[in-house]
Amino acid sequence: MTERIRCCIPGCGRTFKREAGDAEGVKIMCGRHWRMGDQAMRDRHKQLRKRARWFERRWERRQNAIARSPKLQKFGNAWDRAAAACNALWERIQADVTIKAAFGAEDAPRRRRKEPA
Numbered sequence: 494m495t496e497r498i499r500c501c502i503p504g505c506g507r508t509f510k511r512e513a514g515d516a517e518g519v520k521i522m523c524g525r526h527w528r529m530g531d532q533a534m535r536d537r538h539k540q541l542r543k544r545a546r547w548f549e550r551r552w553e554r555r556q557n558a559i560a561r562s563p564k565l566q567k568f569g570n571a572w573d574r575a576a577a578a579c580n581a582l583w584e585r586i587q588a589d590v591t592i593k594a595a596f597g598a599e600d601a602p603r604r605r606r607k608e609p610a
């Protein structure tokens with residue numbers, strides 16, 4: 494396992510500290526590249542991420558009750574679908590940004606710097 498995780502966009506030199514609990518194959522995109530992604534897809538991703546997090550938190554808080562409930566199977570399936578949709582869209586955004594970066598939209602916009610007055 495490498496110490497740091499590179500931004501998933503080829504040629505990008507930014508790296509991130511590996512956090513405890515990160516999967517071996519975890520993928521990260523740096524903020525500058527992320528902002529090159531299609532806005533509508535990023536907005537949608539935010540929604541899907543929120544949905545997937547809802548299941549995570551619910552499971553953390555109510556694990557015992559859910560595990561004994563007849564709805565366990567349904568809960569698990571819905572959670573899987575939410576996570577899969579979120580990951581699939583992330584992959585599409587990655588593909589979108591990879592292409593843009595390769596075709597010379599290379600300089601991802603920085604956050605606007607404050608100009609001295």
Ligand SMILES: [Zn+2]
Nearest residue numbers: 500505523526
């Ligand atoms: Zn990057």
